[in-house]
Amino acid sequence: MGTSEVATDERGRITIPKELRERFGERYRLVELRDGIKLLPRPDDPVAALRGAASEALKQASMDELRAEGLDEAQEQAGENVR
Template sequence: MTEVETDSRGRVTIPKDVRERYGERYRLVELRNSVRLVPVPKDPVGALRESASDELKQASMNELRESAGEEGRKQAEENVR
């Protein structure tokens, strides 16, 4: 684990080895008691298909959007109060 601090302008520097491993773009996700940086893949649809089940690999873009929306609503109900 690496500890980092914000600079006087509120910026955080991500160490080079982490950027090389995960890329240059991240989403800042606010959770109940913390924040998380989530890497944004260069090809989000390709990354989703690679990590998906065989069923999802064959799905259309509309089916992927619908599935993602359902999962997002489910997680929101479980984690946001």
């Protein structure tokens, strides 16, 4: 793990070093953070990547159960952010 210093060219492009492209792929999502930006590799098959990362309980859940759980989580997070 390390850091690389890069600069944009005259058109605003950044070149990702070859060894990082070979390790993480060619497609990335640019995420804006409060104090910077972050590049996240995009998997070739995002659905397969999600399935692989899911717990067995999540893999077995129905769409209705997933929606209900998502709504509960969103309401909980919204409540935490309301002052």
